[in-house]
Amino acid sequence: MKLHEYQGKEILRQFGVNVQEGRTATTPDEVRQIARDYGDAVVVKAQVHVGGRGKAGGVKFSPTPDKAYENGEKILGMDIKGLTVNKVLVTKAVDIDAGTEYYIGMIVDRNVQSFTLMASAEGGVDIEEVAAETPEKIVHYRVDPITGLRPYEARAVAIQAGFKGNLNKIADMMVKLSQAALERDAVLVEINPLFVDASGTPLALDTKFEIDDNAMYRHKDLADWRELEAEHPLEIEASKYGFAYVKLDDGNVGVLGNGAGIVMTSLDVVNRAGAKPANFLDIGGGAKAEIVYNAVKLVSKDTDVKAIFINIFGGITRADEVAKGVIQALQDGILTKPVRMRIAGTAEEEAKALLAEVNSPLIQMYPNMFDAAAEAAKEANAGEANK
């Protein structure tokens, strides 16, 4: 689960990180009031789960309360990469020129089977660009998951990254960042920019915080923070069913299968067949008809989808259950797009018999994934041409 900036900052504050003051608003009047309360220049920042808000015009410096009102009016209701801004964070503005901007982050790193602490003196900019162009400017340090980061380790990393300022205070912030990551089951936490003022004191100006979905059961308080209106409706529905679902841009074939590996390969096969996948949907193992029905329903709702490719290798999953789910969707009028599927394994013959009985041109089964994908691609591209 991705947290908004203001939520991530709240967690960091709970762990004792020095976080820049700010309050949220949902109307331009509230924005102006907060600016008046702060009695100084503020920054109005859109709270949406997308990168590049600043570039999209979702972050604006506001020297006066009236300007803050104006910016609030501009940003609230704005569309950033398909998401509507319903809330802004209003923070006190900081004179960036009066200090230095750094970057620190903790991420789950499979290569060291733990968290890696990252630190860079190139803060305040797009850190991915730094990583791509000058990777040597980012220090990587494996954090022991059992002990957490110790102050001496944090100081060493800060020194190596070339941080200037009060080293003890900066190291302390890194230690607290590590505690927050471990105790709150983060997948990723970043403080960028980490602003160090003229006195050497660090302050977190912006954060990114993402929690491991598998650990949400022990963070019930954070589940209440989830703002469904800030997410794509299909992704909300997918998470309700427990599907791993990703919406892909510029696609026309809905892709679903049982297991991340087979769905990824299905995307490859659709691409090779000359079409573009519109989504990635993993229905998981052992799916019954109802799950397949819901998956078909979900994918059918996506207007980009012109045809559906289902790729199942049944072990525990039974082919006849898959067929039943698809047939049910057809009978309920949910399925109006061609489904081309390959279901290998358990109860394959039963599935064929069920489909023969229904005898609908909309649902076809193929003995291998390449033929099924090719047919789905053909249907999708034809559907595209008929638009």
Place this chain on the structure above:
Amino acid sequence: MGILVGKDSKVIVQGMTGREGASHSRAMKDFGTQVVAGVTPGKGGTDFEGWPVYNSVAEAKEATGANVSIIFVPPAGAADAVLEAAHAGMPLIVLITEGVPTVDMMKAVQEVKALDAQSRENGGEGVRLIGGNCPGLVTNGEAKVGIMPNKIYTQPGRIGLISRSGTLTYEAAKLLNDAGMGTSTTVGIGGDPVIGTTFADVLPMFEADDGTDAIVVIGEIGGADEEAAAEYIKNNMKKPVVAFISGRSAPAGKRMGHAGAIIMGNVGTPESKLAAFKDANVPVADTMPEIIDLVKAALNK
């Protein structure tokens, strides 16, 4: 022959009396695996379909001489179940459970590695964890400690198989089976970010195994496990290896998140994996059926 599991494996099932544990205990038994007992805390002393059930791994091991444990414990208790088995001195632990919190796995994997080193230092056989979120292991014709469908393993053979993906393991095993080549041992290492055993850990075992002539590695985008495997192959292996990489067309930045991109620089992309395998002279199949052609070609060299 084969690696890690075989005729002599004596298997206990942690979580045998749960729904998944029960059905897969039966399926493993049908395959011919020596399933000797179950472990369900609180149900010790009872009998489950003819198997004795114990309260702890230590008791079960003591009573049966088991040397493998397979875990079907729900996510919240799964890492704890791994640690229980590891501290009981179980040499091989297979964690099937999907959805275990990553932080739990980080801690468990680190502790298992420390116990493994300690055991070896004291002349013991070590402790190895496979998984989590994996389909387990099969040595064809001997034993299955996992959840793979039995019927795709009817053709014992001399091809070793290692995979990060469950379903693609089945797909590849079936292709090898149908091609008449069969498999020696299949090792599903799991798709989670933090796992007990990696490709590079399994490859030396296949290199040393008299029952294996060639190895198929089924990888996917993300991480640098394939790159590490390629490095190992390049420097250490004499047996031929054939690879497949899933998700080559998946758009960057989705799902994998930006985090991976940051830390890896240009590692973890399909391009870097393909380049690493190329550098190690490992042919990479474009489609899964092509794996068979590449294995045949490698064996005929």
